[in-house]
Amino acid sequence: MRTLAIDIGGTKFTVAAFDGTSIIRRETRSTEREGGRDWMLEQIGAVLTGWEARGQFDVCGIGFGGPVLFDAQRIALSTHVGGWSDFALPSFIEQNFAVPAIMDNDANAGALGEAVYGAGRGFDPLFYMTLSTGIGGGLVSGGRVWRGADSYAGEIGHLTIRPNGPECLCGARGCYERLCSGLWLERDHGRPARELMEDPAFVERYVVDLSLGLKACLMLLNPSRVVIGGGIAKAGNRLFDPLRRELGRCMTQWSRARVDVAAAALGDDSVLYGAMELARAGGR
Numbered sequence: 696m697r698t699l700a701i702d703i704g705g706t707k708f709t710v711a712a713f714d715g716t717s718i719i720r721r722e723t724r725s726t727e728r729e730g731g732r733d734w735m736l737e738q739i740g741a742v743l744t745g746w747e748a749r750g751q752f753d754v755c756g757i758g759f760g761g762p763v764l765f766d767a768q769r770i771a772l773s774t775h776v777g778g779w780s781d782f783a784l785p786s787f788i789e790q791n792f793a794v795p796a797i798m799d800n801d802a803n804a805g806a807l808g809e810a811v812y813g814a815g816r817g818f819d820p821l822f823y824m825t826l827s828t829g830i831g832g833g834l835v836s837g838g839r840v841w842r843g844a845d846s847y848a849g850e851i852g853h854l855t856i857r858p859n860g861p862e863c864l865c866g867a868r869g870c871y872e873r874l875c876s877g878l879w880l881e882r883d884h885g886r887p888a889r890e891l892m893e894d895p896a897f898v899e900r901y902v903v904d905l906s907l908g909l910k911a912c913l914m915l916l917n918p919s920r921v922v923i924g925g926g927i928a929k930a931g932n933r934l935f936d937p938l939r940r941e942l943g944r945c946m947t948q949w950s951r952a953r954v955d956v957a958a959a960a961l962g963d964d965s966v967l968y969g970a971m972e973l974a975r976a977g978g979r
Contacts, residue, residue, distance in 0.1 A: 698974050699748065699755040699794055701739065702966040704801060705776065705828030705878065706926070708735065710742045711967045712752070716812070718967065720746070732778030736787065748792050755788050755796035756970030758804030760829065765846040768798055774829070774864045797974055801825060801966045802849055803840045805959070806833030808969030809922045813960035818920035822912055823965070824851060827925030830872040830908075834916060852876070856907045871908040875901070877927055892930035898937050906941040909956070913942075917952045924959030924966075931958065 698713040704726065711721040722742050727734050743749070761779065762771035768786075773779040785796035799807075806815070806823035815821035820836035830852035834841040842848050852872035853865055860869025861883075873879055877888040880901075884891055891897050909921060928934065935958060942954050959965045 696754070696975060697752045698971045699743075699752040699788075699792075699796075700967045700970040700974070701755065701757045701788075702801060702804070702970065703735065703758065704760040704966075705773075708739070709963070709967060710739065710746075711964075711971075712746070712748075713971045716968075716971070718964065721967075723963075726776065728776050731776060732782060735776070740791065743792050748794075750793045752792075752794045754974040755785075755792075755794045756804070756972070756974030757784060757788070757796060757798040758801035758966035758970045759784065759798055760801045760831075762850070763798055763800040763803075763846060765799055765842050770798075771846075797977075799840065799842075799970075799973055800831060800833075800846075802831030803833040803842065804969030804973060805924050805965040806835045806849075806922075806969065807840055807972050808961055808965040808967070809924065809959055810835040810838070811972050812968045813965060814922045814957045815920060818918075818955075820916065820918050821920055821922060822849075822916055822918035823922045823924065823959075824909075824912075825925040825966075826875070826877075826905075826923050826927040828876060828878045830876045832912065834918070851908055851912060854908055854911055856904055871904075874904045875908065877925075880927075888927050889929070892927065892933055895933070895937075898930075898934060902934070902938045902941040905938060906945050909938075909942060910945050910947075913952050913954060914947065914950065919953065920955040920957060922957050922959050924961070928958050929962070 700711045702709045709723040761773035770779045788796040809815040810821045832849035832851035857869035863870035863873035880888045
């Protein structure tokens, strides 16, 4: 099966071609936030036109960096890039490139990718968190994504961590995403997250808030494993070692819930593999 996979994030987007379960072609470009939806659609269209993609794929899967109304196959909104509200992106792909398409938010797609092909294989239920420009989460149990009643399950990025904290783009204060995401780390500290993660003293402070969000996840969901992907997770043991220590300190003492936290095995490709699997499986 030939599958087209698209990963749309706040910092970059990637288009990939799969033959079976192997990526045979890919292209990544930086996201221009000021360009909004129209710029992004033009860029995706340019890539696919250059690939002569029309009619060349059996299915298409899309992971979008924001809330998605899964049953309606429409984007709810994007807090990072304007113009996406209530947009039927799969219909755009189908009409312009003659390939049936299905979409989920990028964290759900990343969760499915890691559950089937990555660090989540053999762990059920699996919770996946993307720690990048923003923060999102996805839960896979029994081989299926748990989306909740209204497609909003897993939105861990907007848990309140510090009630009197700084204002988030969503309008609330002290959100997990506001305190720990790459977008805000750079705005608050004047350096990109990848540089901040090289400073052990900064990381020790950072994992305090990071652990509070993960504690809520562990206590509420009791996943078999938490997999963390996204750009900040690339810091590897510089991040994960102090994070595990802090989680061990802050977990409720009587809880026997396991604390198994691992880096995404698929790296930048977690969402692509999840989008591919979503399309191949017909939307599980």
